[in-house]
Amino acid sequence: MLNFTPKELQERKSGGMINPAKTCQPIGAMYAALGIHRCLPHSHGSQGCCSYHRMHLTRHFRDPVMASTSSFTEGASVFGGGANLKTSIKNVFAIYDPDIMAIHTTCLTETIGDDIPAYLGTAEIPEGKIVIHCNTPSYVGSHITGFSNMTKGMVTYLSEASTETKKEQVNLIPGFVNPGDMREIKRLVKVMGINFIMFPDTSGVVDSPMTGKFEMYPKGGTTIGELKDTGNSRLTLALGSFASTDASLALERKCKVPAKIMKTPIGVKATDEFLMALRNGFVKEIPYELEEERGQLVDIMTDTHYHFHGKKVAVFGDPDIVIGLTEFVLSLGMIPVHVLTGTPGNAFEKELRAMLLEAGIKGNVKASGDLFEFHQWIKNETVDLIIGNTYGKYIARAEDIPLVRVGFPILDRSVHSYMPIVGYKGAMRLIEMISGALLDKQDRDAADEDFELVM
Amino acid sequence: MAVNEKDIDSILEAYPAKVKRNRKKHIVIKDSSLAHQEIEANTRTIPGIITNRGCAYAGCKGVVLGPIKDIVHITHGPVGCGYYSWLTRRNKAKTLEDGKNYLAYCVTTDMQETDIVFGGEKKLAKVIDEVVEIFKPNGVTVSATCPIGLIGDDINAIAKAAQEKHGIPVMAFSCEGYKGVSQSAGHHIANNGVLEWMVGKGEMTEAPAKYSINMLGEYNIGGDSWEIERFLKEIGYHIIAVATGDGSYENLKNTHVADLNLVQCHRSINYIAEMLEIKYGTPWLKVNFIGVEATVKSLRDMAIYFGDPELIQKTEDVIAREVARVEPILNQYKKICEGKTAFCFVGGSRGHHYQKLFADLGIDTVLAGYEFAHRDDYEGRQVIPDIKPDADSKNIPELHVESDKKLFKLKISPEKAEELKKKIPLSNYEGMNAEMKDGYLIVDDLNHFETERFVELLKPDIFASGIKDKFIPQKMGIPSKQIHSYDYSGPYAGFNGAVKFAEDVTAMFTTPTWNFMTPPWKYKPMLEGTVEEEGN
Ligand code: SF4
Ligand code: SF4
Numbered sequence: 001m002l003n004f005t006p007k008e009l010q011e012r013k014s015g016g017m018i019n020p021a022k023t024c025q026p027i028g029a030m031y032a033a034l035g036i037h038r039c040l041p042h043s044h045g046s047q048g049c050c051s052y053h054r055m056h057l058t059r060h061f062r063d064p065v066m067a068s069t070s071s072f073t074e075g076a077s078v079f080g081g082g083a084n085l086k087t088s089i090k091n092v093f094a095i096y097d098p099d100i101m102a103i104h105t106t107c108l109t110e111t112i113g114d115d116i117p118a119y120l121g122t123a124e125i126p127e128g129k130i131v132i133h134c135n136t137p138s139y140v141g142s143h144i145t146g147f148s149n150m151t152k153g154m155v156t157y158l159s160e161a162s163t164e165t166k167k168e169q170v171n172l173i174p175g176f177v178n179p180g181d182m183r184e185i186k187r188l189v190k191v192m193g194i195n196f197i198m199f200p201d202t203s204g205v206v207d208s209p210m211t212g213k214f215e216m217y218p219k220g221g222t223t224i225g226e227l228k229d230t231g232n233s234r235l236t237l238a239l240g241s242f243a244s245t246d247a248s249l250a251l252e253r254k255c256k257v258p259a260k261i262m263k264t265p266i267g268v269k270a271t272d273e274f275l276m277a278l279r280n281g282f283v284k285e286i287p288y289e290l291e292e293e294r295g296q297l298v299d300i301m302t303d304t305h306y307h308f309h310g311k312k313v314a315v316f317g318d319p320d321i322v323i324g325l326t327e328f329v330l331s332l333g334m335i336p337v338h339v340l341t342g343t344p345g346n347a348f349e350k351e352l353r354a355m356l357l358e359a360g361i362k363g364n365v366k367a368s369g370d371l372f373e374f375h376q377w378i379k380n381e382t383v384d385l386i387i388g389n390t391y392g393k394y395i396a397r398a399e400d401i402p403l404v405r406v407g408f409p410i411l412d413r414s415v416h417s418y419m420p421i422v423g424y425k426g427a428m429r430l431i432e433m434i435s436g437a438l439l440d441k442q443d444r445d446a447a448d449e450d451f452e453l454v455m
Numbered sequence: 456m457a458v459n460e461k462d463i464d465s466i467l468e469a470y471p472a473k474v475k476r477n478r479k480k481h482i483v484i485k486d487s488s489l490a491h492q493e494i495e496a497n498t499r500t501i502p503g504i505i506t507n508r509g510c511a512y513a514g515c516k517g518v519v520l521g522p523i524k525d526i527v528h529i530t531h532g533p534v535g536c537g538y539y540s541w542l543t544r545r546n547k548a549k550t551l552e553d554g555k556n557y558l559a560y561c562v563t564t565d566m567q568e569t570d571i572v573f574g575g576e577k578k579l580a581k582v583i584d585e586v587v588e589i590f591k592p593n594g595v596t597v598s599a600t601c602p603i604g605l606i607g608d609d610i611n612a613i614a615k616a617a618q619e620k621h622g623i624p625v626m627a628f629s630c631e632g633y634k635g636v637s638q639s640a641g642h643h644i645a646n647n648g649v650l651e652w653m654v655g656k657g658e659m660t661e662a663p664a665k666y667s668i669n670m671l672g673e674y675n676i677g678g679d680s681w682e683i684e685r686f687l688k689e690i691g692y693h694i695i696a697v698a699t700g701d702g703s704y705e706n707l708k709n710t711h712v713a714d715l716n717l718v719q720c721h722r723s724i725n726y727i728a729e730m731l732e733i734k735y736g737t738p739w740l741k742v743n744f745i746g747v748e749a750t751v752k753s754l755r756d757m758a759i760y761f762g763d764p765e766l767i768q769k770t771e772d773v774i775a776r777e778v779a780r781v782e783p784i785l786n787q788y789k790k791i792c793e794g795k796t797a798f799c800f801v802g803g804s805r806g807h808h809y810q811k812l813f814a815d816l817g818i819d820t821v822l823a824g825y826e827f828a829h830r831d832d833y834e835g836r837q838v839i840p841d842i843k844p845d846a847d848s849k850n851i852p853e854l855h856v857e858s859d860k861k862l863f864k865l866k867i868s869p870e871k872a873e874e875l876k877k878k879i880p881l882s883n884y885e886g887m888n889a890e891m892k893d894g895y896l897i898v899d900d901l902n903h904f905e906t907e908r909f910v911e912l913l914k915p916d917i918f919a920s921g922i923k924d925k926f927i928p929q930k931m932g933i934p935s936k937q938i939h940s941y942d943y944s945g946p947y948a949g950f951n952g953a954v955k956f957a958e959d960v961t962a963m964f965t966t967p968t969w970n971f972m973t974p975p976w977k978y979k980p981m982l983e984g985t986v987e988e989e990g991n
Contacts, residue, residue, distance in 0.1 A: 001559065002559055002560075003554060006589070012585050014578055014582040014584070014585050015570075016562065016565055016578065016582035017534060017563050018561070018562050018586075018589075020561060020563060022534060023535050023539070024534050027535070045601070047500055047508050047510060047632075047637075048509045048512055048513050048601075049536075049601075051506075051508060051510070051923065052509070052513070052540075053535075054923045055921075056539055058922050058925070058926065059543075059922060063926055064927050064930065066903065067505070068503050068504065069502070069503075070503070071499065071502045071503075071504070072633045073847050077604075084502040087501070088502040090471065091474060091501060091503030091504060092503045094470070094471045095503070096505070096903075106601070107533050107601050108601035108602060108605070108632065110602075111571060111602040111605045137533075138534065139566045139570065139571050140567070140568050208930070210930060210972055212931060212932045212973065213930065214907065214927050214928070214931050215930070216907075342534075372560075394559050411543075
């Protein structure tokens with residue numbers, strides 16, 4: 001397994017990637033667009049991209065992922081994609097009847113410089129229907145950038161400041177997380193008794209129930225009305241700076257809704273901060289129900305600390321998730337010695353270095369990294385646990401290290417997209433997974449005389 | 456169950472006029488009373504249509520090149536394309552003594568904005584250098600993605616220079632996603648390269664053993680090719696190379712000496728098969744190892760080709776033993792499957808092949824089609840001269856081959872070949888349509904809208920397709936089977952594969968989970984009357 005990955009670290013100067021820890025923008029844009037109610041995401045480019053993105057999302061969520069494509073051929077690549085886009089718009093509304101179509105670009109259309117707004121200006125869009133777009137060149141950023149761009153597109157196209165005074169409601173931008181996480185964030189805010197608009201919101205779309213009927217547009221997703229109304233909210237909480245900042249700032253500029261950029265609420269600290277922001281922003285006491293949950297979490301953390309305290313861990317994945325996970329494993333007394341994301345961004349390195357410094361840990365931190373290097377780090381300093389997406393299983397097997405699957409994509413296990421990692425409940429689940437993985441390994445490796453009933 | 460034109464029209468009615476006209480030509484109701492039924496295929500997908508099709512890159516790097524294990528495959532482009540084609544197809548490969556198996560590695564030049572603006576040639580050259588140094592592979596391929604052709608990177612020149620520098624084959628494939636109309640263009644581009652740069656590069660000048668064959672168009676999904684090799688070897692065949700499942704450059708370079716080429720997936724590999732015949736004098740035989748009956752027929756056809764009584768006897772012995780072994784097991788599953796109906800919409804060959812396996816279980820395929828096939832895969836190879844090249848097919852280079860002066864060897868005489876062609880599909884493929892039943896539907900490039908409507912119309916018991924449409928019928932309560940990735944099971948080929956398939960499909964029908972689809976409160980009254988017992 002991965003026998004060609006040498007221990008010796010040699011700088012690779014080419015700038016190429018071996019076993020990337022990121023993918024391209026459009027898949028993030030497609031996922032974000034699925035979080036609008038009755039929206040059909042549209043991939044402007046050749047059909048291969050759309051096919052790959054639908055395939056990967058479907059494998060992660062195990063639910064239908066509907067999206068259309070401009071199906072470029074060589075001719076369109078030479079003469080521009082205006083005709084393909086206009087035909088697409090006509091066919092999409094005639095055949096699939098969405099309320100809104102959310103167009104994102106691909107490498108191809110970015111390279112030839114297709115001007116989407118210009119095309120939209122002359123396209124036939126049926127009365128009452130909406131088309132929005134964002135640019136998603138895959139040679140910039142990552143899938144997280146694409147998610148961020150589409151979310152921002154929702155604001156630039158739809159948000160309106162239409163009321164004189166702001167409403168007592170909060171905008172929640174959840175970032176690139178699972179529908180299970182979105183549901184948990186919404187639950188926390190509901191328990192707080194605060195009105196909210198979450199966007200995008202893929203819950204009820206990519207975790208839709210089995211009913212005996214296929215719904216092209218399931219019940220979930222932020223409605224167009226709600227998206228417009230985001231301009232009237234009193235506050236936006238942008239959860240996860242990489243995925244949510246741009247939209248929140250655009251909303252601040254466009255509709256004067258103050259933006260507060262926070263961590264994805266993973267673990268006790270970030271969840272505390274999230275609730276405090278709501279409490280202070282809306283002058284609302286934290287109800288006992290949530291205080292009780294928090295107390296339970298801290299109880300568990302303390303009761304089981306010897307399962308994980310002092311264990312070394314390597315974390316990789318998307319930046320907002322990795323930042324949250326690293327902070328949480330630190331609060332568990334674990335030692336994150338390798339932390340990596342494939343998404344570019346100095347802010348990632350800065351934030352994590354500060355975290356490790358504060359904890360007195362010397363570790364490897366890298367943005368724009370790949371799993372080849374991550375594996376080499378582990379070969380040079382081994383760890384007790386790896387936390388990351390499915391691609392980590394090859395390293396885990398090569399080095400015989402347990403893997404806890406968190407993030408995107410998870411292609412080889414199920415149910416994960418329904419279960420949160422955010423909030424206090426999500427933190428409990430993370431502990432269950434981390435403890436379980438460590439103890440399973442201990443059980444597996446124990447001699448008969450050391451094999452224990454109670455642990 | 457037969458469908459009529461009116462049913463189709465009423466479904467297509469919902470389309471804008473232009474779409475309707477176009478799609479109508481891709482749909483045929485089988486009618487054997489007609490001399491010939493033409494279907495439109497391998498034409499552009501209409502913009503805006505939700506199609507299952509992928510691109511040329513997927514067909515080239517993803518399908519044909521990707522499985523070659525001792526070569527490092529570099530994707531030249533932004534990160535996505537390489538990422539999505541990394542370990543996602545289930546083409547399994549065993550690592551041999553030399554250790555050279557690179558399938559778990561995904562190498563991409565990860566083009567950045569500056570590379571797009573100033574060109575990515577230098578970066579590509581550096582990535583090749585690094586890869587050769589780290590992996591010491593037997594070869595390197597470079598597959599281009601959409602932006603590469605547009606910015607004008609000369610990947611052939613880079614590859615050539617790298618080949619000279621490193622002394623191993625470095626092969627460039629211009630399989631940009633916008634070429635052609637589907638994966639099919641990529642198959643063709645890859646076939647050309649494999650023939651040009653790999654085949655014939657080995658040291659062998661004649662077949663290393665009796666009954667030497669190549670297996671073409673077999674990708675070892677879920678271990679299919681290992682199951683096929685099991686009985687082929689037992690019968691006495693010597694397999695030189697598999698193209699390309701569990702394949703290697705080491706083996707592919709000697710493909711030219713085989714006595715016969717087997718063609719499993721016609722669409723993705725027929726170019727190589729044809730060119731091998733012209734260049735080296737080796738005929739090909741269309742086989743299908745999916746389904747017991749199909750496997751038996753393929754084995755017998757192979758034996759007829761070689762015509763050796765001993766081989767024929769051994770073939771019959773193995774068939775007798777294997778059939779006796781698996782038939783009773785299949786009969787058990789058949790009790791559950793018999794009389795059911797299927798949709799079978801896959802790629803470019805399996806849409807046909809799997810009908811045989813369904814038939815083994817008593818399941819009738821009422822709608823079948825291919826995602827990216829050509830007319831010959833439907834109507835048979837005799838239509839090839841009638842297929843007019845269009846703008847999209849013209850931009851895929853045709854490799855013109857001639858007989859190899861040193862290595863050409865006619866494996867059988869032209870007279871013998873003619874005689875055999877009457878009995879077996881030698882250098883010929885009859886296509887899917889011939890085997891469909893009257894009144895059943897053949898649909899090319901079946902799209903989402905039609906999937907939904909045809910499922911409503913024909914209510915199949917099982918839907919066999921890929922991951923993107925899998926969960927659509929499944930939400931409607933219809934079991935949905937991935938025939939590209941086998942839902943992570945397999946092998947499904949050969950005798951053991953048929954059993955595995957029967958087991959999996961039966962489980963789909965019988966899983967108790969279907970019983971819970973409707974919650975009890977939807978059919979039970981809220982107020983239940985209590986009948987007082989006597990004496991109370
Ligand atoms: S990297 Fe570009 S060409 Fe490749 S899948 Fe992503 S958008 Fe498409
Ligand atoms: S068998 Fe199907 S999946 Fe495989 S290459 Fe042929 S068409 Fe593609």
